[in-house]
Amino acid sequence: MKNIAIIGSSGGNLYSLGGKSPHKLLQEIKLQSDAAGFQITAMQFIAADASMDALNDTAQASLFTSDPNGQAVQSESGPLKTINEIAKIKDQEIGTMILEGQIDGLVVMSADPDDVNKQSVAAAVEKRIPIVGTGGTSMSKISTKGAYIIAKSGTTGTTNRTRAISFIGSLANYWHVNYKAMIGSNMEDNSQPTENIWRNINIRGIMISALPGFIAMAIVLALSKIPAFSGLQDVFDLMIQALPVIVSVIAAKQVSNLDEVSIVAGVVAGVLAVDGGIIGGIIGGIVAGILVHYFFTKCIKWRFPVTTVNIAAGGLAGLIAGLLVFYLFAPIALWIGDGIKDTIEIAIAFNPIIAGLIGGLLIWPAILGGVYHAAILPIVLLEMERTGASFLGAIDMVGLVLVSAGINLATIISTKDKGEAAAATPGFLINMGFGTFVEAAYPFMFSNKLVFAGAIFSAGAGGALVGLFDVRGTAYVPTFTAPFLTNNSIGFVIAMATSFGLSFVITIIANKMKKK
Template sequence: MEEFFTKKRVAIIASSGGNLYYLGGKDTAKLLDELLLQIEAAGMVCTSLQFIAAKASMDNIKDDTQAELYSWDEQTKSPAVTVVGTIAEVNKEATLVDKEIAEKINHGEVDALIFMSADPNGANLHTVEAAAKKKLPATGTGGTSMATIAAKGVNVISTSGTTGTTNRTRAVTFITSLSKHLGLSYRPIIGKSATNNQLEQSSTSAYKRINLRGMMLSSLPGFIAMALILAISKIPGLSGLSEVFDLMINALPVILAVVAAKQVAELEEVSIVAGIVAGVLSVKGGIIGGIFAGILAGLLVQYIFRKCVEWRFPATTVNIAAGGIAGLIAGLAVYFLIAPIALWLGGEIRSLIDFLVSTNGVLAGLIAGLLIWPAIIGGVYHAAILPIVLLEMEKTGNSFLGAVDMVGLVMVSAGITLANIISPRDKGEAAVAAPGFAINMGFGTFVEAAYPFMFSNKMIFAGAIISSGLGGLLVGFFDVRGTAYVPSFMAPLLSNNATGFIIAMVGSLVCSFLITFFINKISRKNVKTMEPKKTSNELVG
């Protein structure tokens, strides 16, 4: 408890605002969570809160507009809704909270203030007057209100408009200004760890967030959308969509750049804008160029953002500089330096796949089919195979390895789960297998549904690899290009050879089904044989 009182105490005085309402103010819980996260990172604590959250922008407010009043709950040490009603009723109660916070300031229980779209002549009058008397440091957004607060004598150490800001960038700007003024050590918090709920510091985690697997998986819907356009363009009368397909190809580097920038920087809209700017300039570099541009943009966003905040730029300017300049630098670097290399590298990888398939497609498909299960179980699939699939799809909308994925993983998993629905080793396995079969057939994913059966029986595991090899062989024989991650009935429509793809899909599914079916039959028979027979005395007893 003693440590609590040695920390600098912050009061948050705010409303959902006019312009702020559209830039995070209407999601009060998220706005306050972000702000409290940064306050904690600086070693400070929030002890006072008055937040008037209206259900509409304050620019269009009416007396009967519904609103809520958030104040600080001393018991839970967190924000709590204390009043719900019309804006007039909430403002009346807010005046009482305003007087309470003013009393805390007068008694030396507040060390700094954060204002957001405050009302210094109304609901926050007493707090502003008390802060002016104590010369407490204050920061905030809202051009008009902050100018009035400063004019009333409050020690405003930094101020900014709301335009172009986000919950995160505002919070980081506020706490950076206060921590520098109060002499506190502070590094912005970028997120919460998914594993242990501990805070990650941006200075050490930006590079750690570079995850090619995550970027590829997040961007996959864009590739599937492109494949759908390709399939639709083949329908008689819709050939004009081929131009849309070409446009979609050019959009892929932008998609990857945006995803990469957002994952690396984690600065919400700012990193998204930087990714778009960088992605547009990296189109000539293909998806490799887009990934490189996005990663570089994400790293630069964080660096420029941090520097601008340290130099006490207004929050709006910080966002513009971080998003715009970071995107430009990253995009121009790819445009002039990296694009030719990235384009060449992507072309060479595709050429190698095409060469192997054209030389001996049956052998190439067989090897790919035999290796794809060990690859996904060993964690190699998403790191090596998926990027190659996307590189193939970048030019043609479908992929040789994508077809092997569908027949070797999805259909084999479907066959194994189907066998365990029809002829399970015990009744409980049917219930486990049914959802997996439905998802594999309906969505073209969730191959992990076969794991419980493969790992519990080596023969089923071997059967999966054999079936996958057969499917890959058929893909090579029919020279199929396709994709997974789509419903099984739709997959042939997205391929270059619908008939060949159907044969390959059915072949691997039937093969894995039959192998699993007969292994389950044998297993059940062995269990029955091993059961001890009851004697005549036991039967009578």
């Protein structure tokens, strides 16, 4: 039996994607660990009552540790500053256990390797035990310390279940252990939901989870431009109509946490909310999720047969929510969505170069300040709802992904520090191969002011070219495919090459100056 430890926190973006429900997040890992025959020997997980992107030391938090059976238990609660100090003691214990050979692998989620998780990470580096985890910033920092990371990623687009399966699956493959992921309704008892339903409403989480649907639509649009696949234009038009259904299902499921019942309610509400666009779909899904929760608990309390419970909770909740949007909210939702998109178009029409320049210059401060996932990404999806591509989406690819790739490649080539080169390599490959994980550039930007300034300058220059060529595009796809998912392939390639080249050259210069 392999022994593993879990360290980290509810994080920033992670909070919106499962971190706000630490018991469920940790239970998912426990379930998958049991399926693989692993034992959770130690745990140090800090759960805050809000996203850590905007927290201070007075915010409330809880410390979760494990009992002898590996189950998560809330051992302490109080101000974040106090919990951090208590967590350091647990960190020392885990570090000692690693050094003594009592822990074989480490699961990391939005950890702080420079402070609260310093000892355990240092011990893991020394003993060279395998590490898996998520959290762009923390995993990049851990990489630079020479840790033996076998699987890492950012949190965008993940769920508690997919993260847990990824963690345990990677460790199982590494140790050559037979593992069958636990997936199904038998994983948890949803018959008596007790969470505060209103806390589950999170627009950012809904939009991020819907991203694959928008990317699929962009791919269909690109293929429809090829003469042999011109018939796919009808498919594209149909997919635009399907987007409200997608976001409605996600909203209903996230709000109610009742799996299949909430999915049915979300579909019914989404179909009736099509005329309200994706904002109408979100409204319908949220209302459906709330009603599902209410009807489900009431029907259970009234001892209805389970079949009747599902019909009442799923069917009636979706129907009522959908009719409310159809007759009342759809015009308002459509007006709001069109207003946001029209505002962007007005700014671009006024001066596209300045609009692109400003967008590029602000894109890094936005993601560093926690604004990107809360505001920019939802706007990107609203833009894509109309045309299948986005002005801000193109700036995302040019100003974040390509700039990060340039910094990482320059670091690989020009640094003599093997730790930095090792950390930059997977970041560059993910940037180029998947169009994401821009956090990989953070360690190099934070350690060198010239690299940081160069990243912002390169993003601004690339954004200006996006405006000059009136480019619409998207990120979160393999970088080499991005020019095919745009309205102006040549202009997009020029903008991408410019931001990549500038960040690469500036980082090379910065590294040479650092050596001198």
